[in-house]
Amino acid sequence: MSWLLSLVFSVAAASNIEVTSNDYAFTLVNTLTGKGACWGDSRFGGNCSSVDFSNVQQVKANAFAFLALSSAGGECWGSDDNGGACSGLDLSGITDVAATDYSFAALDAVNGRGLCWGSTAYGGECTGVDFSQVSKIDGNLLAFVAIGGSSGQCWGHSSFGGDCSTVDFSGVTEVVAGDYAFVALNKAAGTIQCWGFGLYGGDCSSVSLTGITDVYTNGQAFVALNRNSGRGECWGNSQAGGDCSSIDFQGEVQIYSTDSAFLALRSGSGQCWGNPDNGGDCSNVFFTSNSQIYHTSAAFVALDAVNGLARCWGHASFGGDCSGISFEGFTSVYATGYAFMAMNPVTGVARCWGSAGFGGECSGDFTGFQVYSNEFAFVAVSGEEVRAWGSSAQGGDASNVNFAPLLEMPTTVTETTATATATATTATATSTVTTTTLSTTRTATSTVTSTTLSTTTVTTVTATSTLTSTTLSTTTVTTGTATSTMTSTTLSTTTVTTVTATSTLTSTTLSTTTVTTGTATSTVTSTTLSTTTVTTATATSTVTSTTLSTTTVTTATVTSTVTSTTLSTTTVTTATATSTVTSTTLSTTTVTTATATSTETSTTLSTTTVTTATATSTVTSTTLSTTTVTTATATSTVTSTTLSTTTVTTATATTTETSTTLSTTTVTTATATSTVTTATATTTETGTTLSTTTVTTATATRTVTATTLSTTTVTTATDTSITTLSTTVLTTAATIPSAATTEAPPSYL
Structure with a gap:
């Protein structure tokens, strides 16, 4: 077989x-x-x-x-x-x-x-x-x-199944292959047709059974069952199971076989036929309702794992004798053609029997191993090791x-x-994803835990950032080799813009988050409280605020840390690493990376400042204000205690800030004049509500629309x-x- x-x-x-x-x-x-x-x-x-x-x-x-x-x-x-x-x-x-x-x-x-x-x-x-x-x-x-x-259509050796020119395949639902013959079953009609080597099942003209529902083979002989009537017939090599005239197939029987014998198992009882030396005689075997059957080429074992019992029969040298083995705790059995292995996967204890040269001897602790075999050898594999035993040549x-x-x-x-x-996977194609929780962008791992309204974490390329906020908001941005510090005491908003591409976000409710990756544009719409827009690289951003201002510090190759205790949380992590965010109240964060331009519009309680590249800027406001310091390769710290947000933007660009109430000051540096414009992209922000954030990323197009608390979109590169x-x-x-x-x-x- x-x-x-x-x-x-x-x-x-x-x-x-x-x-x-x-x-x-x-x-x-x-x-x-x-x-x-x-x-x-x-x-x-x-x-x-x-x-x-x-x-x-x-x-x-x-x-x-x-x-x-x-x-x-x-x-x-x-x-x-x-x-x-x-x-x-x-x-x-x-x-x-x-x-x-x-x-x-x-x-x-x-x-x-x-x-x-x-x-x-x-x-x-x-x-x-x-x-x-x-x-x-x-x-x-x-x-x-x-x-x-x-x-x-058939081909190969014509005497052993390669010629089926006389077979009518109309209505055939299944073909069963023996060693040297085929059987075609038409379940609707309950009929079979056979071809190939006649002595091994290629001739079934003597079969009178009708209403056939199932066909089985051991390679040399076949069994056809009518499960509705409880009848069965066999043909093929009569010494290998081709004669089953004495077998009762009534009830729910399961058919098993060695290479030259069959077993019909009914709950608590079994009947065998075929070569008696190779498993065709089980008259002395005690079966239980828990018996599970396994076989080699010439022997059977019936394992009752519930009671720790097993019975073996067939060729003694090929697994038919297991009289000296205790099966207590064994739940798994494996076989080569000539040996068995029983194992307790919990303790790793195993016993092998049968032909020693073909796997019948084994030792060691097999905890955590999966066991596999061919006809002459076993292989056991764990997450750290591979073991093989049996015929060394095979x-x-x-x-x-x-x-x-x-x-x-x-x-x-x-x-x-x-x-x-x-969905969620692209390669020179466009896909759209809408979800209501976590977001991860590209080759990185991101974990977000929020207990209220919303939180979003985005991780991008080589760096690790962790943010934990316990009240209404916190924002952390880390970039390059420098540190920037900010302190604000009132209502604020921050916008970061980077790289050539465009992303637009309008929010009017609690929060929304969008992450887009790969040559395209992503849009997010939410209906209240806050949103943040982040655009990356060579671009110009302008911020206009009409109330209670804020200060932003931006530095090329800088690290900036912001801690606030109210109303928003933002986490940005860059480069293949892991980022974790935990927030407990009203907040949303969006991060976008690479080639894009983003536009934000808000009309209340918000201000955004973007400062760029190897320069220093100082901002001082006189009422409910904030001060911004920007320095390439410098360290700054920001602490805010009320309704605040902090944004860090990187890449050679200039930012201008104008506020019309309670004062705002903007300082721009690095080879630029007045209203500063940088690189090929533009960002505009107008504060109208608590805050808005948009993130656009790299060459790919994605659209996400969220109508409640939060939405996260993740797009990941080429996949098939x-x-x-x-x-x-x-x-x-x-x-x-x-x-x-x-x-x-x-x-x-």
Whole structure:
């Protein structure tokens, strides 16, 4: 029976490790880091040193070779004659892959095309197949069948399933592949059709069962069930399960098999048939309602994990004898073709039995390990270690592989892949996102905790900023290598403008936050209390306030810290790092970075000042006023106790401030005159309400509209969805049949 395994599992959060095996080797790939390794028989896939695993999404295998698929195409390795060579094939857009023991067949269902390679006698040649309507490909050991619509096509060894010219595929809902034969099931009609090697199930003309609902196989024989009537019939190799005339299929039965025997399990009881030495006799086995069934190629084990009991039967050397083992606490069982492993995943205690040379001996603490196998060896993987045991020539020895770099997980994961458009992910495309909480922008981690109305934190590129406010507002801005300090005592607002692009925000209610990233413009609308606009780089900003003024300090390459205890919170963090914000009342913050211009309009209780680049400016106001000091590479501290906001703006630009009430003073420096204009962008602010903030970022277009307390939009660079991570593997005899072989294949008995 076929023994190929596709093993996919997570080693840690935000990680993806895929382990795939064939009969002779294993492949381990970290699909997040694009690193991979192989071990086992180098002739049949145990050496993949020349394979580039970058962007690999899934790995497939047949008995003698492997295929790694990415969005761009695929790479093969192993036996060249049996599927290990595919360098001349266009494997982009592949949606399904099937395998015989000696070849691969790949389907691009979207474009209606198919590709085959490997042994031409056993399925590696399919130039005569029309794939335009094909939806599914299945393979046995030596042949393929492709179905779609009401038709089916077969190729490979004609005596073992490669010829289905007499089969009517109208209404076929499922194809079941044995080792050397196929069965097509029409569930609506309850009928089956068979083709391939007759002695192994390719002839089912003797089956009289109607209303068939399910078909099972062990490779050499088949079982058809009518679950509605509780009847079943078998055909194929009579010594391997092809005769089940004495079996009662009434009730809810589950079918299990070794390579030459079957088990029909009903709650608390079981019936076996087929080769008695390989599991076909379970007359002395005590089953419980908790029995879970596992098998090797020639033995079964029934585990009752609830009561810590297990019963084994079949070939004693291949797992059929477990009389000396206590199963107390064991909840998991794994198998190669010739040995079992039972494990307690909580304590890490494990026991192995069966053929010692094929995995039947194991030791050590397996806490935190996932266990996988091929026919001859086991592999156990944790987040830090990989262990292998069993046949060393077929994957049971991985001592020469350095797994440490393969198991490493990136500290920050950014989803970026190829030309696609998706919500919250772009790449030369436009996407729109509307949310009502947290926001994170690009390659960074941002955490926001708020207990009232709203809070927003934005983190951008290489730096860490933390802000905690407990009342109505706090603002912290950190930039470059300098410090700026501010002190204000009354109602204030701040605007920061940077880089060429435009972003507009109008707010009339409690708060709104927008973050936009990538060549475009983002707009946010909210309906009260406060908003903040931040625009970045080479731009001019003008601020006009009509009441109770404020002072802003801006410095190129500067650090500025503001602490206020009322009415607003703003956090800006720049560069791949982590930023945390905690606020408990009425506040909203928006941060925008790169190439954009922003405009703000407010008419009450607000003032904004922007000062730029390597210069010093001083502002003094005479009533309810504030003083602003701007200095390149200097240190300033701001403390405000009422309704205040602080903004820091960076990049060579000049800012002019005019206030018409309670006084405002503006100082502008750095090679500029009067009303200062800087670089290619303009920012205008007019205070009309408590505060407004807008953030626009980089080359990309996004629109966000919030109508209540807060909204956050996050846009992140290029990303492509990954299709499927699965592998179908088949088992084969060690000797490759000749293409001219027409006689019966070797028996598994």
